[in-house]
Amino acid sequence: MTKRFFGTDGIRGRVGNTPITPEFVMHLGYSAGKVLASADRYLSKDERPAVLIGKDTRISGYMLESALQAGLSAAGVDVLLTGPMPTPAVAYLTCALRLQAGIVISASHNPFEDNGIKFFSASGNKLSDTTEDDIEMGLDAPITSMPSAQLGRARRVNDASGRYIEFCKSTFPYHLDLRDIRIVVDCSHGAAYHVAGHVFHELGADVVVIGAQPDGLNINQKCGATHGTTIQKAVRQHHADIGIALDGDGDRLIMSDKNGSLYDGDQLLYIIAKHRQQRKILKGGVIGTLMTNLAIENGFNKLGIPFARANVGDRHVLELIQKKDWELGGEGSGHIICIDKHTTGDGIISALQVLYAMKDSSKSLAELLRGVKLYPQQLINVKIQKGFDFRSIASIKDAQKKAEQDLGNRGRLLLRASGTEPLVRVMVEGESEQKVKYWVEYISNTLRSATKL
Numbered sequence: 001m002t003k004r005f006f007g008t009d010g011i012r013g014r015v016g017n018t019p020i021t022p023e024f025v026m027h028l029g030y031s032a033g034k035v036l037a038s039a040d041r042y043l044s045k046d047e048r049p050a051v052l053i054g055k056d057t058r059i060s061g062y063m064l065e066s067a068l069q070a071g072l073s074a075a076g077v078d079v080l081l082t083g084p085m086p087t088p089a090v091a092y093l094t095c096a097l098r099l100q101a102g103i104v105i106s107a108s109h110n111p112f113e114d115n116g117i118k119f120f121s122a123s124g125n126k127l128s129d130t131t132e133d134d135i136e137m138g139l140d141a142p143i144t145s146m147p148s149a150q151l152g153r154a155r156r157v158n159d160a161s162g163r164y165i166e167f168c169k170s171t172f173p174y175h176l177d178l179r180d181i182r183i184v185v186d187c188s189h190g191a192a193y194h195v196a197g198h199v200f201h202e203l204g205a206d207v208v209v210i211g212a213q214p215d216g217l218n219i220n221q222k223c224g225a226t227h228g229t230t231i232q233k234a235v236r237q238h239h240a241d242i243g244i245a246l247d248g249d250g251d252r253l254i255m256s257d258k259n260g261s262l263y264d265g266d267q268l269l270y271i272i273a274k275h276r277q278q279r280k281i282l283k284g285g286v287i288g289t290l291m292t293n294l295a296i297e298n299g300f301n302k303l304g305i306p307f308a309r310a311n312v313g314d315r316h317v318l319e320l321i322q323k324k325d326w327e328l329g330g331e332g333s334g335h336i337i338c339i340d341k342h343t344t345g346d347g348i349i350s351a352l353q354v355l356y357a358m359k360d361s362s363k364s365l366a367e368l369l370r371g372v373k374l375y376p377q378q379l380i381n382v383k384i385q386k387g388f389d390f391r392s393i394a395s396i397k398d399a400q401k402k403a404e405q406d407l408g409n410r411g412r413l414l415l416r417a418s419g420t421e422p423l424v425r426v427m428v429e430g431e432s433e434q435k436v437k438y439w440v441e442y443i444s445n446t447l448r449s450a451t452k453l
Helices: 022-039 060-074 088-097 131-137 160-170 196-202 229-236 265-278 294-303 314-324 347-361 395-411 431-451
Strands: 010-014 050-055 080-084 102-105 114-121 154-156 182-186 206-211 244-245 253-257 286-289 307-310 328-330 336-338 375-385 411-417 421-431
Touching: 022 050, 022 060, 022 114, 022 131, 050 060, 050 088, 050 421, 060 080, 060 102, 060 114, 080 088, 080 160, 088 102, 088 114, 088 160, 088 347, 102 229, 114 421, 160 196, 160 347, 182 196, 182 229, 196 206, 196 244, 196 347, 206 229, 229 244, 229 253, 244 347, 253 265, 253 347, 253 421, 265 294, 265 328, 265 336, 265 347, 286 294, 286 314, 294 307, 307 314, 314 328, 336 347, 375 431, 395 411, 395 431, 411 431, 421 431
Parallel strands: 050 080, 050 102, 080 154, 182 206, 182 244, 286 307, 286 328
Antiparallel strands: 010 114, 102 114, 244 253, 328 336, 375 421, 411 421
């Protein structure tokens, strides 16, 4: 079944435009409530299903939260509200409270004008394709409210942040602490603004928190994981040892060392995996994506660590981790999944795994990455006509063949159709920055000529 609304990470769009309207979201809540209520076999006859709703700090979250609550209540589902809470916190609390599902209102790293809805199952994982299909099918049926006595109730979870803080701390070894480390944490004016600093402080670090004054409009605005210059400047300004920058919903991160050098998800994943291998606790190998830098793959090969690539998106990374029965995976954007610590990507927990490697080895980020230098990488998005089969065009295939022959095993080329827009993403990386620039432009221009746009 082709999905109409669900993408790789829930439903997302511009607020006020379908599907991110109060009418649609209320219907979505109702349909999801009906599906969840009928699917759970562990509820007693008189027990209503219950769903947790968390959100980030966007002003539209108030509106969408109310709409979801109304739809779920009409379906006879109880609602537990956390207020602003990181996406991975909702996944954890859904499991900890033994609920039927968790829902997050967030558009992650997008600007405040966007918002989205993503779901977690009772086990803290993304919903299955089958469940998403069932919810979409229910959107075609009208809302028929349950009798008054069977309507869902709503209540606040007042200790949600405290529970999540303790959970994050529990993933850091008990025999270590973060004393004598000064950390700047950039919360991106997002969902982690009131929890991230406490985690590191309670583990002993001297913490400076920035990006923690959300006003509903400033989420991800020149801060956080998508704007690294802010954490670079803050680390130098506060004479810190480490900088940690999260995104708006707290499920991804980048880091900075005391010199202001930035480290992306690829590099941090390498540090975590290498440390686990040295401690002989690495299970299997590591999952990256089609966009993972070739230098990281080569670095894993030198260490003898198996490496595999999934399609772009943390959902695909998680699926391949589970298929191979490994524990680690991630993306350069900062989504890192440590499946032995959490069911989903978590920026705070991933940062703690990196800090564990640093404390355990008494080495800096630069020292832990010695010998691994990211290859230059360039990405160009080329507009195409809808339905255009670029892979069948002779000139494009010829250009691709020439580039691959020239790059050899010292570079990599990737042509990937966007799943949401009429675009082809052209990515070239290699040891030679000059060759990377030449071939990404050559292939992009070949695509443009073939599409006649």
